[in-house]
Amino acid sequence: MSPEKRRIRERERRRRAILKASRKLFLEKGFNQVTVSEIAQKAALSKGAIYLYFRSKEEIYAQILLNDIEKFHKKVIHIFREERPASEIIADFADFYVKFFLTDRELFRILISFMLHTNNVGFTEEMNKRVIQETNKTISIIERILQSGVDSGEFKLGKEDIRRVRNVFWGMLNGIISLHLFVGKETKREERIRTNIENGLAIFIEGIKNCM
DSSP states (O other): OOOHHHHHHHHHHHHHHHHHHHHHHHHOOOOOGGOOOHHHHHHHHHHHHHHHHOOHHHHHHHHHHHHHHHHHHHGGGGGGGGGOOOOHHHHHHHHHHHHHHHOOHHHHHHHHHHHHHHGGOOHHHHHHHHHHHHHHHHHHHHHHHHHHHHHHHHOOOOOHHHHHHHHHHHHHHHHHHHHHHHSSOOOHHHHHHHHHHHHHHHHHHHHHHOOO
């Protein structure tokens, strides 16, 4: 391996170490309580080394969000692998969404924290815009599913209804996961989340199939 390739690999290794260490600290202590010095210690690097890769703690936080949202998008695209009823696709989306965040609870907590406290994390306008744009891609997937159901005649929604219904579905998923993911007995959490979403989804789908 050439010296240049070795340097590139080492830079990428350090960058990943910073993001991994930061992610754990943000979960454990909350964004405001974490310092760059703590991130450096957790990543086994000097504080000065952190600033070789990121301009601020806020930039690290934003990059974590962007990486994880991108990871979700790459995995969820499989639900469009074949032509089938929109009600099946949206059920698959809900199942995948729950499975993804049950596996990666840190990501869910970070995302919800950002959505609820956008103005309190100190992002620059550019960082805010990028994270919101990526988050909106997830919402757009829901809208795409609903539109396919309207186009096929399966869902009886007007054009002005799709965004409102999309937001209801998005809110239902996040609300149920938030309600049960971090409280109650661990052995019952997944069952409660899945049961509530399954029941809520059945009512939701029935409603948009018969909406006038």
